[in-house]
Amino acid sequence: MFFELLSSAVVGGLVGYSSLAVNGMTNDGRKIARICSNAGLSVKEQGKAQTMQLLRKSKRDWGMEYAYRIPLGLSFSDFQRRVENIEDGLNGKSYVDVKSFLQAFKTLKLGPNILRDIKGLLTEKKAARKEVELSYNGLLIVKVYDTPMTDKFDYDRGMLDKLKGWEIPAGTTRTQIIKHDFEKHCHLIVAGMTDYGKSVFLKNIITTLVAKQTKNVKFFLIDLKGGLAFNRFRSLEQVQGIAKKPDEALEMLTLAQAKMEERIDYLLRNDFEDIKEAGFPDRYFVVIDEAADISDDKACQAIIKDIARRGRGAGFRLIYATQYPTNETLSPQVRQNCSARICFRLGTGVASRAVLDEEGAEKLPLIKGRAIYKTDRTTIVQTPLIENEFINETIKPNIIIRARKDDDKHDASLIKGTTQRKHSLVIEEVGIC
Numbered sequence: 009m010f011f012e013l014l015s016s017a018v019v020g021g022l023v024g025y026s027s028l029a030v031n032g033m034t035n036d037g038r039k040i041a042r043i044c045s046n047a048g049l050s051v052k053e054q055g056k057a058q059t060m061q062l063l064r065k066s067k068r069d070w071g072m073e074y075a076y077r078i079p080l081g082l083s084f085s086d087f088q089r090r091v092e093n094i095e096d097g098l099n100g101k102s103y104v105d106v107k108s109f110l111q112a113f114k115t116l117k118l119g120p121n122i123l124r125d126i127k128g129l130l131t132e133k134k135a136a137r138k139e140v141e142l143s144y145n146g147l148l149i150v151k152v153y154d155t156p157m158t159d160k161f162d163y164d165r166g167m168l169d170k171l172k173g174w175e176i177p178a179g180t181t182r183t184q185i186i187k188h189d190f191e192k193h194c195h196l197i198v199a200g201m202t203d204y205g206k207s208v209f210l211k212n213i214i215t216t217l218v219a220k221q222t223k224n225v226k227f228f229l230i231d232l233k234g235g236l237a238f239n240r241f242r243s244l245e246q247v248q249g250i251a252k253k254p255d256e257a258l259e260m261l262t263l264a265q266a267k268m269e270e271r272i273d274y275l276l277r278n279d280f281e282d283i284k285e286a287g288f289p290d291r292y293f294v295v296i297d298e299a300a301d302i303s304d305d306k307a308c309q310a311i312i313k314d315i316a317r318r319g320r321g322a323g324f325r326l327i328y329a330t331q332y333p334t335n336e337t338l339s340p341q342v343r344q345n346c347s348a349r350i351c352f353r354l355g356t357g358v359a360s361r362a363v364l365d366e367e368g369a370e371k372l373p374l375i376k377g378r379a380i381y382k383t384d385r386t387t388i389v390q391t392p393l394i395e396n397e398f399i400n401e402t403i404k405p406n407i408i409i410r411a412r413k414d415d416d417k418h419d420a421s422l423i424k425g426t427t428q429r430k431h432s433l434v435i436e437e438v439g440i441c
């Protein structure tokens with residue numbers, strides 16, 4: 009029985025493989041060069057068409073790496089724009105990667121369900137897409153991955169042990185966890201279409217920092233999407249207040265700016281260049297979700313730009329999240345001062361350029377949590393999926409118990425002046441003035 013199945017499935021596969029090999033289909037290196045040439049990536053020199061030249065190919069654990077010399081007159085970005093053409097070309101509908109099929113085949117257990125298992129494996133292998141990543145180091149490097157990147161990266165307790173200082177997990181690639189360090193890249197833009205993971209990412213930041221920098225982190229939270237996403241953080245001792253409406257946002261920003269001013273004054277008076285030199289461990293995070301809602305509010309924008317420009321040395325960090333990135337919602341001052349961006353899928357290349365200064369976010373797969381993380385380099389990551397239950401458990405020790413009446417009023421009154429002193433936004437003294 010088993011040998012019959014073996015002949016129908018594997019031998020069939022092997023016949024297919026040899027025919028693919030004869031047709032040169034398994035040689036992705038040459039195929040990539042053909043795809044690029046057909047897609048117009050060639051130049052004419054002295055009447056002759058010059059195309060990319062394959063110089064090297066290397067087998068890696070994750071797939072194959074090809075190195076090409078690109079013709080004079082073409083740039084890396086010309087090729088970067090054709091990633092989709094390359095992926096589609098390498099993923100013909102009937103294509104099955106025989107090697108990975110045979111590897112998986114060996115793991116099947118002989119039993120009554122073997123036929124079903126083999127059929128399942130074939131279907132799975134046909135559906136699997138090879139993913140391609142390009143980079144440039146003087147040569148064009150094309151990485152062709154055998155298996156797709158994970159579409160789920162669970163945030164668990166073990167993650168917290170892997171982080172140092174002011175790091176948070178930005179996501180995982182196929183090979184490593186990428187961390188964002190708020191001491192290296194102080195301000196962060198978070199962008200992406202609705203429902204792709206911005207709020208989950210913001211909750212990852214807040215939870216991680218509350219867990220790792222319990223005594224040192226302070227948050228000014230502005231949630232213009234109604235306050236639901238940040239609601240569970242409202243009673244944390246690290247949270248200075250939550251603003252839910254544009255007028256509350258202005259009050260919150262004004263208070264944050266006043267605190268920043270106070271710190272800058274202190275640093276100036278004492279000849280400290282920045283907060284690190286002064287030896288202050290605490291950092292203030294101004295988190296704004298949906299920032300586009302206050303993008304035409306001149307007063308709010310002036311403060312946001314000021315924090316982006318002068319906050320760094322004073323220990324202020326801006327996290328600016330929006331699902332509508334344009335040149336209007338993301339001012340040049342904010343963009344210039346945010347050296348890090350995390351960008352989930354966006355609708356257009358124009359929106360992608362507004363966030364990343366390049367296209368790409370519009371081509372991300374339709375996978376929640378898939379994003380481009382950009383600092384001085386650009387990396388595609390699967391961002392951590394942090395569950396609410398895990399957040400609640402992690403932040404619980406930092407919740408300040410208030411009388412119910414107090415708690416109900418907490419958010420609004422936090423930023424409403426000093427008439428109800430108990431509920432006012434308290435900007436803590438840190439002993440610097």
Ligand SMILES: Nc1ncnc2c1ncn2[C@@H]1O[C@H](COP(=O)(O)OP(=O)(O)OP(=O)(O)O)[C@@H](O)[C@H]1O
Nearest residue numbers: 201202203204205206207208331376377391392393
């Ligand atoms: N990193 C992730 N991995 C897998 N799934 C995710 C991830 N992040 C978010 N999701 C899923 O996507 C859903 C929407 O995420 P989230 O609320 O963060 O989106 P959003 O971009 O903030 O949307 P909106 O702008 O409408 O608030 C989540 O409920 C979750 O199921």
